[in-house]
Amino acid sequence: MYNKTIAELAQGLKNKSFSSEELTQTLLSRIDTLDPELNSFITVNKEHALSQARAADAVLAKGKGHRLTGIPVAQKDLFCTDGVLTTCGSHMLDNFTAPYDAGVVERFNSAGAVMIGKTNMDEFAMGSSNETSFFGAVRNPWNTGKVPGGSSGGSASAVAARLVSGATATDTGGSIRQPAALCGVTGLKPTYGRVSRYGMIAFASSLDQGGPMTRTAEDAAILLNTMAGFDPRDSTSIDKAVPDYTQSLNDDLNGLKIGLPKEYFNDALDSGMARIIEEAIEEYKKLGAEIVKISLPNTDLAVPVYYVVAPAECSSNLSRFDGVRFGHRCENPKDLEDLYKRSRGEGFGAEVKRRIMIGAYALSAGYYDAYYLKAQKVRRLISEDFKQAFEKVDVIMGPTSPDTAFNLGEKADDPINMYLSDIYTIAVNLAGLPGMSIPAGFLKQMPVGLQLIGNYFDEARLLNVAHRFQQATDWHQQAPKGFE
């Protein structure tokens, strides 16, 4: 049962081949047995999950319900869940039971989905390896000596290990796509504003976007159908109709124009990675696509711009953690300043502190123009590059990540090297475009991800392009040894 996709599970529940309670119990037992090796969950709330499953069975028994009714889904521990621990991977929130549900969680609840647990993540989503989590590193099921990527490493690891068929994730600079690539699963970062950020603990508000992580594009479409849509409680949510993303999955790719940016295929790309990406492009040619060489000239500036914009927004967002209203508070503060400084000093880990300090510095008097304003201007240039490219092509393709999963600890003391893990994903967030990563092959026994970048609100096309590839290949069906 655990090997089935969401589409198959929904069919099984509908046909009464099994109940949601049986399915949920199967996954809970599997998590019990296998997750100690992976550490992909921070919280597994068995009673809560089983009671949701029984409620779903009651609805299904009446022949009612939604496609997700009774389907177990994991939530990244950055989405607030009413009455359930919501830590954001931080000591700061290790005692925080959210008093309300995030918009995304509400939508899953109204669809009747079962929340199986909350997945591990880099602290406040700041990291590309899941090693900054206060709850310990997550391991990659393809090789438990390697990282799963981050920040949504728990969701990626859990989906790859068949502990759950679908999970939510969030992406500020690659945090859905990079771990999806490193764990060999399918991940979609929607257009900025497509999925509600209400109740999603904020890191960088002009970049953050939630999305699904699954094993297939079809499942990603099913989850996005539930996740996407206007939410007046998120001031940047877009009020635009949501199509049924499953309807266009099988559309013909004949004449599809695929742009290959020369900046993604230069000498910096490992030759083994390049070969796998080129083979995937060949597959698309067989499906009728045309290849167009394009240029995104400001690609190299994406990482520098991001490390001003994201830290600046994070230093502002994380000022709410002051030891007064929620979260960690230090013992015996001697005055208010001591309360703030020690609560925050003790509550946050090193990477979070680094980013808060960079942001505070970039926004401080005398430096604003040189850093934040300059970054916002270069951000416009990066975004214009994509606009021009999408006048010529329908979708842009390239590698998701410069390399396959690296060893645990390998980059932990080298922040700059870690930041460069996201060189292919970050520009997409700066522009606010939708992007996906799908499994495209293996290098040194580790999965490789193909990145698909679409135009604004073109998620349906991305899912269609991903689905057709998955109809023609079986990379996405491979399971890590010991987790088949």
Place this chain on the structure above:
Amino acid sequence: MSLDKNDVEKIAHLARLQIDEKDVENYATNLSNILDLVEQMASVNTDDVVPMAHPTDAVQRLRDDEVTESNQREHFQSVAPEVTDGLYLVPKVIE
């Protein structure tokens, strides 16, 4: 751009972060390296470029000034470290 220990202590104070004395040097090195990375932006001419604050350049939505939320003070304060009579408690600010 190179930051020294004094700079790090000043920034940490601005951000109300307590940093262990033994870690200051390491932060100075790491933060300087990040600023060096960021410095690459300076190579681009952005004279006539309009700053981009948000991907979609959306404007702030407005709504009528009506009460839409009910009072849930007790519920929200249930996660606070210290509360009395509906008030958040902090160390004495005024002697």
